[in-house]
Amino acid sequence: MSKMAKLELDGKVYELPIVEGSEGEKAIDLTRCVELGGTKPGDLRAKTGCITLDPSLGNTGSCSSNITFIDGERGILRYRGIPIEELAEKSRFIEAAYLLIFGKLPTSLETHMFSQMLENHELLHEDMKFHFQGFPPYSHPMAILSSMINATGCFYHDKIEHYNPDTFKDLAAMLLSQVRTIAAFSYRKSRGLPIIYPDPKYKYTANFLHMMFSLPYKEYEMRPEVVSALDTIFLLHADHEQNCSTSTVRTVASSQASLFASAAAGVCALWGPLHGGANQAVIEMLSDIHRSGDDGTRFIEDAKKKDSGKRLMGFGHRIYKNYDPRAKIIKAKCDEILNSMKRSDPLLDIAKKLEEAALQDPYFVERRLYPNVDFYSGIIMRAIGIPVEMFTVIFAIGRTPGWIANFKELAEDKTTRINRPRQVYIGQTLSPYTPKQDRT
């Protein structure tokens, strides 16, 4: 007998089933509401005339999913049940991407086949170059990335238009491979540099570094520790359940738009400074603090004042009310990569001081604000030489497997319907049209 929630409304009592997830999360199922003693369950609104109101959807489950599990209270993150700490230590980005999209770690043969698909799609259609030329110099790479993902779709319209389970693996490889090539080309375009074509001798992440930093006659010096650090960054960003950009991908996909159109929308949602744009905002914040000669003490005080217009970027999270497990891994990687390069970064020292101060400050402690994935990631990207305007693009490349996995899960769910939330109207009630001469 499933547990039921009771709702009393306008003198009537209704029952709604409590749904429990595999990790014990509970939800009230609004689609199976039944009046006490009744037999035919239905949508809450149809049965009661009432809807729920949850403006930023912080209390609303938009779907059931098998892909990623987060326990924000305990700082737990798992991809298909495997802890992020284990994947960061033992796996690679493309293997984790395969796990997220297809629900299992790939065998050696599956790894080889998928790697071959990625290689087959690493080049963009040659005519895409003309689109790059159309962007003004110093266009933000996220604007280019979103536009070019959709533009790519125009060249392979027949392939991408409708979800086809038989060809989806190849389509997933195409998006995953081309998002990386588009990103590198966007960077080269923004700096007035000649584009560098992908080189099949390199695997995914190394090829990205090659396309970003090689010159026509001077190949980028591929350092294993740099490739590993960036690969880990990609892996740690690969999925994060129903975050803003993934929810956007699901909403667009629910109208049966293509994978490419859905991913292009996801890029736009990710761009915001409260979401994926935070990694760029963190470095800009740390640089400002460094330039001002502050050690972070003054900034922390400002970040607590509502009217200061300042926030401790890279801190706080809607779900994590504990340390973001990804931030812990990235923080350790910062020290590793800087030590291996025999370098230091004053911004890392400031970041560590800010963290130390915030974790002892009642304002942050009471609100359970901890470092999130964006707080330290920029330090690694700086050490690698990735320009700050590309930080969110790096996040987008990393998040592409999660978008693909959620798109696939939604497309294969026979109960999927188009997302169409309701609202509570609080505007003007019935009013007559006012002729122009009578308007004030």
Ligand code: SDX
């Ligand atoms: C990502 O959803 C995901 O999973 C996202 C992500 C992913 O992998 O997809 O994890 C990636 O987006 C990480 C978050 C990156 N954004 C930032 O680092 C920007 C800075 N953080 C905040 O803006 C904020 O913490 C959010 C946006 C992350 C979360 O916002 P919420 O859940 O809406 O929280 P809130 O704004 O309602 O804040 C609650 C309180 C408020 O104070 P009071 O009104 O209670 O007095 O905490 C305060 C806020 O003012 N607060 C902060 C703060 N974050 C929240 N105060 C100062 N500095 C901060 N960073």
